[in-house]
Amino acid sequence: MWQHLLKMFVLTPRSQKQVFGTMSAALRNFRSTLRNEFILHYKPGSKALRFPPKEFKHIGTDEWRLFVKKTFKEEFKAKSEKAKERRKKNKYNHRLGSSGYAGLLKRKQKELGGMLKDIDRADTWLLGRKKKNGEYDDDVKEIAEKIKELKQMVEEGLFVPNGCADILTAALDKRPNGSRVQGVGHFITTSTYFNKPMGKASEKQEAEKICDRRYAMMAQRFDELKAQISAFVASDIGSCSIATKSPTC
Known part of the structure; x- marks a missing residue:
């Protein structure tokens, strides 16, 4: 089979497992379609089931x-x-359809006129669970709030x-397993997704962002301390606490 493909x-050669996995899923979906649309509507032995559908x-x-x-x-x-x-017990049911996350992102690209570039898997996870009216199920709403807070x-x-210890992992409190990554789709393994090489420019930009955030936090904290000290010195308590030759208090 592989040689034929x-x-x-x-x-x-490394894609063999992924290709066969995709083929297996497609075959299961096809069989399910045949059963649900062309067989289970009839009783066993029905004449309509004697031959395959046109x-x-x-x-x-x-x-x-x-x-x-x-x-x-x-x-x-x-x-x-x-x-x-088993499906009834599933939490956070998606609304992706047969095209999965790949189809979802393709549609999103079309909507945005090709402007969609890098998108976090937490965002794709939420997009895949959004209803047509733009709302989420109650259980997904909780995760959406957590994702917002983490961002x-x-x-x-x-x-x-x-x-893999990213925003979605923290929000779901669940690490991706070895065979699939939430918000990405079937057959994308953790090693394939999280070990993608990052270009030097991307590494530099990420490092600069982290430094800028930390500097901004330090500057804000410094301003707060400065304001507290100024207020303390200007107060009566501050004046009385400073030793002078001619105490005023």
């Missing part, structure tokens, strides 16, 4: 009938119900994202 596409004439009749038979097996139904129950802390130099 290499004849059709330019692929690196839209999928490339599916052989024998292959189709075997697939239909498996779909109505009690074993499959039990497995399907179990999957439904403010980054601006103030109180929180410095480092690798």
Whole structure:
């Protein structure tokens, strides 16, 4: 299979696992579409199920009938119900559709006229869970508030994202696992996403931002202390506390 794909596409050996993972997910989605749209509307043995749908004439009749038979097996139904129950327990349900985060960012690029460049995965995570009316579910709202607070802390130099210990990790209180990164999509591993080489210009800009934030905080603190000292010296208590040859108090 891999050799056949290499004849059709330019692929690196390291991408083999990711390619097969994508193919596997696509096949699962296709089977799910066939079951939900062309099989489960009918009763077992229905004449409408004797042949594959006109839209999928490339599916052989024998292959189709075997697939239909498996779909109505009690074993499959039990497995399907179990999957439904598991999905109900999912928190922070997304609204990405079949195109995933890649499709979401593509649509966003089109909306902004190609102005979208680097976007934090916390932002894509939220975009993927936004309703059509621009609102979030209650559980997502809580995370949105945390993300807002953490971004403010980054601006103030109180929180410095480092690798996978970034804003979204802190907001969800959950580190990305080895197989997927929240806010990015399937088959993007932590090592692939977080170990991307940063150009020298980007490193310099990031270092300058951190220095500027820290300098601004120090300057603000210095001004506050200066104001406190001035107020203290100008007060009666301050005047009485200074030793002079002719005490006034």
